[in-house]
Amino acid sequence: MFLEFYGLREQPFGVTPDPRFLYMSPAHREALASLYYGIESGRGFLALIAKPGMGKTTLLFHLLEKFRNSARTAFLFQTQCSSREFMRFLLAELGVESRDQDFVRMHEEFNKLLLQEARAGRRFIVVIDEAQNLDATVLETVRLLSDFETPRAKLLQIVLSGQPELADKLASRNMSQLRQRVSLLNRLTPLSVEDTRKYIEHRLSVSGHSGPLPFSDEALVAIARFTEGIPRNINNFCFNALSLACAVRQRVVDPALVDEVIHDLDINQHVTEIPDLSDTGHEPFHLGISKSFLASHDAPDIAERTARDTLSPAEAKAYMRQLAVQLKDWKRN
Numbered sequence: 498m499f500l501e502f503y504g505l506r507e508q509p510f511g512v513t514p515d516p517r518f519l520y521m522s523p524a525h526r527e528a529l530a531s532l533y534y535g536i537e538s539g540r541g542f543l544a545l546i547a548k549p550g551m552g553k554t555t556l557l558f559h560l561l562e563k564f565r566n567s568a569r570t571a572f573l574f575q576t577q578c579s580s581r582e583f584m585r586f587l588l589a590e591l592g593v594e595s596r597d598q599d600f601v602r603m604h605e606e607f608n609k610l611l612l613q614e615a616r617a618g619r620r621f622i623v624v625i626d627e628a629q630n631l632d633a634t635v636l637e638t639v640r641l642l643s644d645f646e647t648p649r650a651k652l653l654q655i656v657l658s659g660q661p662e663l664a665d666k667l668a669s670r671n672m673s674q675l676r677q678r679v680s681l682l683n684r685l686t687p688l689s690v691e692d693t694r695k696y697i698e699h700r701l702s703v704s705g706h707s708g709p710l711p712f713s714d715e716a717l718v719a720i721a722r723f724t725e726g727i728p729r730n731i732n733n734f735c736f737n738a739l740s741l742a743c744a745v746r747q748r749v750v751d752p753a754l755v756d757e758v759i760h761d762l763d764i765n766q767h768v769t770e771i772p773d774l775s776d777t778g779h780e781p782f783h784l785g786i787s788k789s790f791l792a793s794h795d796a797p798d799i800a801e802r803t804a805r806d807t808l809s810p811a812e813a814k815a816y817m818r819q820l821a822v823q824l825k826d827w828k829r830n
Contacts, residue, residue, distance in 0.1 A: 499743035506705035510732040510739075514555040516562060517703055520696040520728070525556060528683040532560050532656060536568075536622060540680040541643055541651040544667070545658040547685035550729030553658050556685070557624050560656075568620035569610070576630040580638040583631075587623065607642070611652045622654045629659035633671060640675045687726030690718055696728060697735060711739065712750045719755045734758060 500508065511518075521529070528545060535543045547553050554574075561570050571590040578586065584603040588595040591610060595603050614621045625631070625639065643653055657663065657679070667676045688696055694717050698710060712720070712735075720738075724730035737758045738750045747754065 499739045502743040502746075503701075503706060503711055503739065504708075505701070508736075509700040509704035509706070510736040512729075512732065514552075514558055516555060516559040518700050519552065519555045519559050520692075520699045522688055522692045522696070524684070524686045525552065528685055529556055529560060531681055531683050533563060535681040536560075536564065536620065536654045536656075539651045539654065541654065542675070542678040543654070543656045543681045543683070544663070544679050545656065545683045545685070546661060546664050548687070548727065549660055550727040551685040551687070552728045553685065554626055557626060557656065557658055561622065561624065564620060564622060568622050569614045570622045570624070572624045572626065574626045576625065576627045576635075578635065579632075580635050583635050583638060615652050620654060621652060622656070624656045624658065626658045627660075628657040629661075629663035629666065631666075633666075636666070636672065636675055640678065643678060688721070688728065688731070689726065690721040693717060693721035693724070693726060693731060696731060700732075700735075709749075711742070711748060713752065715752045716750045716755045719752060719759075723755075723759055734762070737761065 500506070509518075519525070532543055532545065545553055545557070557572070561572065564570060569591070571587055573583075573586055573590060575582075575586050581600050581603070584600065584607065585595050588603060588606060591607075593606055593610070595606060598606070611621055623642070628636075631639070639655065639657075643651065643655060664682075666672055667679065694710075697712065697717070697720075701710070710717075716738075720731065720734055724734050738754060741758060741761075742748070742750050742754055745754075
């Protein structure tokens with residue numbers, strides 16, 4: 498384990514959404530401020546959109562922590578469900594057993610909780626993560642929840658968080674009523690090269706690291722490009738890079754180590770067979786190479802399959818790989 502090697506108290510690049518490790522990039526800071534202001538102002542419906550791995554869940558936990566002493570909160574992530582299951586999950590998160598209740602009764606129970614919190618002067622916040630998975634009927638159920646209100650204020654604040662597919666759903670024609678109620682829409686964008694550096698520095702610092710960063714400048718640029726600035730990808734890459742550096746007793750991750758990690762993380766290196774793309778609608782690839790040529794260059798499998806002098810895209814890819822290997826061997830000789 499590299500923790501002792503790098504003087505760390507805990508794992509800096511873990512996979513759990515720990516708010517302590519949340520790095521506030523400009524986009525994250527803006528989204529958090531907007532969500533906080535929206536809830537404080539009683540806007541009702543808010544939305545957060547981002548690609549997978551951008552830290553939505555961590556940001557939402559951080560948001561709810563700010564309201565821990567002033568609001569009743571529920572965090573839902575079971576979104577592949579029916580409307581009845583959704584209400585049951587919601588009440589269970591609020592500590593209410595509803596297994597044998599019908600849909601109408603569950604609505605009444607939820608309304609009772611809303612009124613209790615309103616009389617106590619507390620906000621009521623429901624965060625729905627991975628909301629892009631919600632069926633249209635469940636989204637309609639969520640919309641109807643927001644009908645509980647007084648003449649002066651919304652009793653319920655709902656945050657819909659999800660991947661870009663959520664925006665697609667909200668933009669659809671049959672979701673116009675819900676879309677009109679979303680008063681604030683926030684997006685998280687990938688980290689820049691500079692923010693990738695700051696992100697890595699932040700996580701290492703929280704974990705107890707002091708001193709120079711164990712990544713060279715060139716390595717950081719390569720990491721930012723390979724991970725596309727997505728925090729989850731950065732975590733995975735840095736874990737592998739520091740593990741490898743520790744194994745070879747190297748204090749600083751350099752471009753050579755980065756290249757090795759990129760090679761190790763390339764899933765294509767572990768694929769047992771190339772998928773057959775011949776049924777995808779693509780035209781076969783005409784190489785204009787004879788069967789005898791392929792056979793004479795140690796490509797018997799492909800030669801057997803090219804009696805018609807055509808290859809599917811998958812076969813062409815396999816041939817080009819074999820040819821590249823043969824060219825390398827030819828250069829050496």
